[in-house]
Amino acid sequence: MKVTVIGAGNVGATCADVIAHRELAEEVVLIDIKENFAEGKALDMWQTAPVNYYDSRIKGYTNDYEPTKDSEVVVITSGLPRKPGMTRDDLIATNAGIVKSVTENVVKYSPNAKIVVVSNPLDVMTYCAYLTAKVDSKKVMGMAGILDTARYRAFLATELDVSPKEIQAMLLGGHGDTMVPLPRYTTVSGIPVTELIAEDRLNAIIDRTKKGGGEIVNLLGTSAWYAPGAAAAQMVEAIVRNQRRVLPVCAWLQGEYGLKNIYLGVPAILGKAGIEKIIELKLNAEEMKLVNASAAAVKEVMEVLDNMKLF
Numbered sequence: 353m354k355v356t357v358i359g360a361g362n363v364g365a366t367c368a369d370v371i372a373h374r375e376l377a378e379e380v381v382l383i384d385i386k387e388n389f390a391e392g393k394a395l396d397m398w399q400t401a402p403v404n405y406y407d408s409r410i411k412g413y414t415n416d417y418e419p420t421k422d423s424e425v426v427v428i429t430s431g432l433p434r435k436p437g438m439t440r441d442d443l444i445a446t447n448a449g450i451v452k453s454v455t456e457n458v459v460k461y462s463p464n465a466k467i468v469v470v471s472n473p474l475d476v477m478t479y480c481a482y483l484t485a486k487v488d489s490k491k492v493m494g495m496a497g498i499l500d501t502a503r504y505r506a507f508l509a510t511e512l513d514v515s516p517k518e519i520q521a522m523l524l525g526g527h528g529d530t531m532v533p534l535p536r537y538t539t540v541s542g543i544p545v546t547e548l549i550a551e552d553r554l555n556a557i558i559d560r561t562k563k564g565g566g567e568i569v570n571l572l573g574t575s576a577w578y579a580p581g582a583a584a585a586q587m588v589e590a591i592v593r594n595q596r597r598v599l600p601v602c603a604w605l606q607g608e609y610g611l612k613n614i615y616l617g618v619p620a621i622l623g624k625a626g627i628e629k630i631i632e633l634k635l636n637a638e639e640m641k642l643v644n645a646s647a648a649a650v651k652e653v654m655e656v657l658d659n660m661k662l663f
Contacts, residue, residue, distance in 0.1 A: 356420040359429035360384035366581025372408040382412040417457040431471035455484040466626040474527040489604035490627040496527030497600025497617040498583040503564040525646030590622035
């Protein structure tokens with residue numbers, strides 16, 4: 353089995369490294385447009401195999417998609433970060449062109465692959481990949497909710513001084529300030545989190561979760577990579593091992609939650625076929641209001657892509 357990661361930057365390289373360490377595929381292919389970059393990263397990672405005891409072979413290539421042929425899963429991390437003076441529309445135009453080109457090559461060599469998009473702006477880039485791939489929407493998904501819930505759970509674990517393994521949480525909506533963490537669906541070893549944390553502290557943690565990416569940027573001067581890379585690898589694991597895990601995934605909605613023709617974060621069962629099923633939670637009026645507001649914000653960005661007439 354083969355898994356490909358497109359983009360050998362920090363997120364892509366971390367994702368490939370986690371996939372190899374967990375031996376999720378016999379071969380992990382790393383692709384980058386920068387000359388010798390993926391080759392160097394792959395070689396460095398492969399040289400950790402004797403130390404960390406794994407067998408997955410990691411191979412890097414410069415802008416050559418032939419070696420990606422027949423990949424089971426392809427993770428797309430390609431794209432540029434937003435730079436000073438760059439508008440949101442500029443970023444969408446630039447990264448949409450990159451994601452479109454990458455996706456065309458992906459489906460050319462691996463028409464049956466499940467595609468996991470990590471490129472930003474996440475929701476609209478997943479939409480871009482879907483329009484390009486022209487395959488069943490269950491095979492094209494975005495990674496955002498796993499990262500966002502991981503941050504939420506990590507903050508809760510710190511607050512309660514418990515293992516993050518004990519915390520289960522769910523989150524809906526777009527990737528960004530409009531995401532919708534759900535305290536009603538958050539538990540600590542089965543105990544509702546609302547019984548363990550005061551409302552004001554819980555609201556502060558939710559607010560910190562929404563701004564989690566920005567917090568990392570402010571500290572490092574660049575975006576996060578360890579958590580995003582590991583989160584994407586978790587999606588790969590759920591698919592290749594047919595785990596049928598219930599995870600928050602950016603998925604194409606066709607009536608679920610009263611929303612249609614939009615990529616948005618929702619709980620879904622991930623397995624061998626990709627998104628096996630979208631789960632509809634019974635939201636109260638306030639939660640639904642927040643989800644609709646998030647969907648409106650995502651739809652606005654999707655319309656920017658539609659107006660570019662790339663498809």
